[in-house]
Amino acid sequence: MSRFASQRFFHAILATGLLLAGQPLHAQNKYDILARTLQPYGALFYSKATTKALEADVVLRDGPAAAAEILNKPLRVSLQIPDKLRIETIDPQRRIVFCRDGQNVWAYPRDFATGIIAAGRVSSGETRIPDFRLPLKDQEIVFIPALFQILQFESGSDPGGKSVWRLDLRLMPEFAEAIKSDNWVASAVVNQDNFYLRRVRIKTNRWTGTVDVLATRFERALPPQTWKPEAELASEATLIPPECVGSAWQRIPLVAMPR
Helix, strand or coil, X not given: CCHHHHHXXXXXXXXXXXXXXXXXXXXXXXXXXXXXXXXXXXXCCCXXXXXXXXXXXXXXXXXXXXXXXXXXXEEEEEEECCCEEEEEECCCCCCCEEEEECCEEEEECHHHHHHHHHHCCCCCCCCXXXXXXXXXXXXXXXXXXXXXXXXXXXXXXXXXXXEEEEEEEEECHHHHHHCXXXXXXXXXXXXXXXXXXXXXXXXXXXXXXXXXXEEEEEECCCCHHHHCXXXXXXXXCEECCHHHHHHHHHHCCCCCCCC
């Protein structure tokens, strides 16, 4: 992001944040709800936060053709800032694992890893995988809701009668332009009693993905063995060169995955 764009963007989110902060505490508007929903996720990226890890059980209901192997199967996503990620199927009959531990990346089974490598764009030199991060400073993280335009907001209930909010949103155009983001629109379903994110659907010009969130927990850190192949996986766990990881993000298109 250029210095000019960064300054303009910071002034915009500061103004919006001050406007939201000036609202009466009892007035729970749509941006208050978005802020409460996103707060634990944004806090992972705060430099002084003690909570740096997330483990979530999700189901990918809809996605690009490359995700066919993991559609409609329970998945576990383990993330630890700044550079650890594991995505795996929970079904023991058909284990698929993609794991990043710093600059080391491996996948299971071998044919899954081979497919990622074959689709990768191998460069002539070594490519370092960037850390997971937000293009924000610590003092800007609190204003994350100001990064979005809420296009539609409504109160309703799910099929079981539980009260939920439904929000359609997209990145603020100035911010999307500054970070060179693709155009996308997200739809979210949020519990009214605990601000728990239940479902996210993202539509882009190239693909559409829908994720049901079954369970989420936040931790200081996950066990070190999280990032290593278990004994029963070791024989087919295959290393993926760093320069091929870009294609891996496309093959495992969880829409909330930070870049």
